Every structure is written in C-alpha cells, then in structure tokens.
Amino acid sequence: MAVAVIRTVILYIIIVFAVRVTGKRQIGQLSPTELVITLMLSELAVLPMEDMQKPLLAGVIPIFVLVIVEFFVSAVVLKSIRLRRILNGRPMPIIENGRINQQNMKKIKLSLDELAEELRILGSYDIETVSEAVMETNGQMSIVLKEDYEPLCKDNMKAKKEERKVPAVVISDGEIQKEGLLKAGIDKEQLKSILQKNGCSSAKEVFYMTSKAKNSYFIVKKEKKQ
Amino acid sequence: MRNIIIPAVLFILVITFVALNLFYITDNASRLDAILVSASDAAKNGDFEEATAEVERFKEEFSAVGKYLFAVIQHNEVDDVIFSSNRLLALCNADTKEQFLSEIEVTRESIKLIRDAEIPYLENIL
Known part of the structure; x- marks a missing residue:
C-alpha cells in the first residue's frame, strides 16, 4: 500500500512534468501528434501504478522517450511545411x-x-x-x-482610436501583486490611501483590484463571512 | 485556507491508513513466521504432534489475517499461503520430516514476500 502511494505520487509528478513540457493546450486544441502523445502518456502512467509487479522504470522510461520524440517531432514540424501537412493535415x-x-x-x-x-x-x-x-x-x-x-467596429465607423491596455492586477484575493503595483505606477503608501478612500483598511479586505489608467481603479471587496 | 485543509486532512487519513496497514501486515507476518519456526523446531525434534498443533494454529491465525489481506494485496499471494498451509498439514499427518521442513521454508518465504512487498524499500518503489 505504501509502495502504491509513493509510486502514484512519483508518476503524478512525472506526468505533470511531461504534459507541462510538451505544451499546455487543451484536448480540443491538440494537434494529432499531441493527442496521440497525451493518450499514450496516460496509458503508460497507469500500468506501473496499478500493477506493482511492473517496475516503475517500465512506465517512466517510455514516458521520457515520448516526451523526447514529441520535442523532436515538433521541432521538425516547425521547420518542414511538408511534414506539418502530413502529420497535422491542412485547414x-x-x-x-x-x-x-x-x-x-x-x-x-x-x-x-x-x-x-x-x-x-x-x-x-x-x-x-x-x-x-x-x-x-x-x-x-x-x-x-x-x-x-459583420459587427460594427471603430475602423469601419472611422472613429477615433485610443490605445487600449490590459488592466494591471494590483490585488488578487487579498494579496498585493508587486508586478501589478509596478505596472499601475503606484507604491504601497499610495495603494493604502486609495484603499482607504474606497472604504478598505487593508489589502486583506480586497478580493480583486485592477488599475486601467492613472486614478482609474476597479475594486471588488471580499464578501464578509456569514 | 479551507480549500487546503480538506485535501490535507484526506491526505493525512490516507497516510495514516497506509502506516497502520504497514504496521498490521509486518506485525502479523512476524507473528505467523514465529509460529512456523516453532512448528519447524518441533518437527526437527520429531514431535509431529506439536508440529501439527502449531500448523493448525498458523492456519487459524492466517485465516483471520487473510480476510484483511484479500482486501489489500494481490489474491494469489494469499492463496499461495493457504495452499501451502494445507500441504503442511497433510505432510504433518504423513510424518514426512524432510518434505515438511522444506514446505515450511516455502510458506515462510511466502509470508516474507507479503511483508517485504509492503515495506517502501527503494527496490519495491522502482
């Protein structure tokens, strides 16, 4: 039983690593080669997990081989249009x-x-x-x-265009995001006074806060526990 | 925080069960092995009556442990010990000392395998 638990944890870490390095697209977005790799990875991980007689390496080695093959195939596919057409098909x-x-x-x-x-x-x-x-x-x-x-857009209305920016996340679930602070161009003291103006004594009371432009903030307070 | 507590508690429960299971199996394996050793000693001294009594005690104790073992380890490993203990009893009654002693070693080895398979040695994990 202890061996089964340890093996399961090891295989879980290896599979997460394998999926992470081969890409993070969802099933519906996978190319045929990626789909095949995903199916084979899951199958290979299950074998040594449920059959203790099988050595762990009998599952781990093929997983690493598949990851290496996937790296190789994706590198070649990136270079060769012909191979890309053969393996992935055409739109x-x-x-x-x-x-x-x-x-x-x-x-x-x-x-x-x-x-x-x-x-x-x-x-x-x-x-x-x-x-x-x-x-x-x-x-x-x-x-x-x-x-x-086609829906109306500024371009076909010849309307004046402004540069749009992705809002900087300043606080997420009560935690101050250093990167967001930097992007919003404010320091912790300024943040404190902004929060106080909006009725919050500290960042811990804020569920979500973004900054789109200078002095333009969107704050969602945390719901109080009932 | 509550999101972490529930899986953490479940994980601790699993680890506790694993630890209790490990302790239960190793403890019972040592106990059963001790019975087999005393049966073997009795047979070596020519006391087959005592050996038969020990083998019967072993069968009885193993059948109690076996019910649990069927739930946690591969069935063929438990079956091997059951068959072996039945053979032991038959050999006891036939007074065949050499065969009895060699069958005892086979049974002890089966018990040792069950115990060793539960211990998280590096060899077992790999």
Whole structure:
C-alpha cells in the first residue's frame, strides 16, 4: 500500500512534468501528434501504478522517450511545411463564398447538424450569414461573416482610436501583486490611501483590484463571512 | 485556507491508513513466521504432534489475517499461503520430516514476500 502511494505520487509528478513540457493546450486544441502523445502518456502512467509487479522504470522510461520524440517531432514540424501537412493535415474550407462545400464535409465526416452547432458556438445562428468557414487542423472551426452581418467596429465607423491596455492586477484575493503595483505606477503608501478612500483598511479586505489608467481603479471587496 | 485543509486532512487519513496497514501486515507476518519456526523446531525434534498443533494454529491465525489481506494485496499471494498451509498439514499427518521442513521454508518465504512487498524499500518503489 505504501509502495502504491509513493509510486502514484512519483508518476503524478512525472506526468505533470511531461504534459507541462510538451505544451499546455487543451484536448480540443491538440494537434494529432499531441493527442496521440497525451493518450499514450496516460496509458503508460497507469500500468506501473496499478500493477506493482511492473517496475516503475517500465512506465517512466517510455514516458521520457515520448516526451523526447514529441520535442523532436515538433521541432521538425516547425521547420518542414511538408511534414506539418502530413502529420497535422491542412485547414479544410467548409463554406466558401457563402456556399457549403459538401465534398469537404464528406471528407472530414462533418454532418450538417455538427456544422450548425459549430457555427452557433461561434455566434452565428444562421448559415446564410457566413461567408467563409474553415475547419482548422486542431479540430476547431473559424469563420468570417458576410460583410452585411459583420459587427460594427471603430475602423469601419472611422472613429477615433485610443490605445487600449490590459488592466494591471494590483490585488488578487487579498494579496498585493508587486508586478501589478509596478505596472499601475503606484507604491504601497499610495495603494493604502486609495484603499482607504474606497472604504478598505487593508489589502486583506480586497478580493480583486485592477488599475486601467492613472486614478482609474476597479475594486471588488471580499464578501464578509456569514 | 479551507480549500487546503480538506485535501490535507484526506491526505493525512490516507497516510495514516497506509502506516497502520504497514504496521498490521509486518506485525502479523512476524507473528505467523514465529509460529512456523516453532512448528519447524518441533518437527526437527520429531514431535509431529506439536508440529501439527502449531500448523493448525498458523492456519487459524492466517485465516483471520487473510480476510484483511484479500482486501489489500494481490489474491494469489494469499492463496499461495493457504495452499501451502494445507500441504503442511497433510505432510504433518504423513510424518514426512524432510518434505515438511522444506514446505515450511516455502510458506515462510511466502509470508516474507507479503511483508517485504509492503515495506517502501527503494527496490519495491522502482
């Protein structure tokens, strides 16, 4: 039992490490090679975990080999377009100039219901509004709406544009974020007075605080325990 | 903080169970081994009546421990000891000293394997 617990912890650490170094994309975003590696990694980890007769190294060595192979394949795929096409396939146009490409749908075995579902997920409830739809190599669909249905943006309104910045997170769950303070351009004393102005005596009372621009702060106080 | 406390408590419970399991198995293995050693000594002195009594005691004690062992270790390891103890009893009754002594060693080895498999030696982990 103790051996099983120790082995499980060791394999957990190794698998987390392996998944971390091979990339952190979600299942739906994995390329075919990454999906194969993920499936094989999980299978390999389970064997020495449940069968104590199997040496731990019988699972660990193949895991490391897979990680190395994945590194090698991704490095080669990055360099060679041809190999990338062979291993990952090509993006497949499903709707072209507003017309559904039925041949390509048959090729990737995509039903009309599935196409409608994908379009709904992307915010388009009517196939008629879509000009282009492409099934990407990672299995996700991307679309371009017809000009008439595109949402208004500043560019096509010729409106004045301002530079937009990602807000700096100054406090997260009661903890002051040093990087956020630096980004917001304030020190701890200034932060203290800002918090006091907003009815908080310390950072511990703040659940979330961001700074978008100078003197523009967004503060969410912690809910009091009942 | 509460988010950490619950998994920490569960982890401590698992570790406690593992430690108790380790203690229970090693302790019982030593006790059962001692019974086998006294059965072996009795047989060496030609006292097969005493040896039979010790083997019967071993069977009785192992059947109590075995119920728990079936839940925590591989069944074939427990079965091996049960078969071996049955053979021991038959050999006892047949007064075959050499065969009895060699079967005792086999049974002791099976018990030792069960105990050693539970101890987290580096060899076991790897």
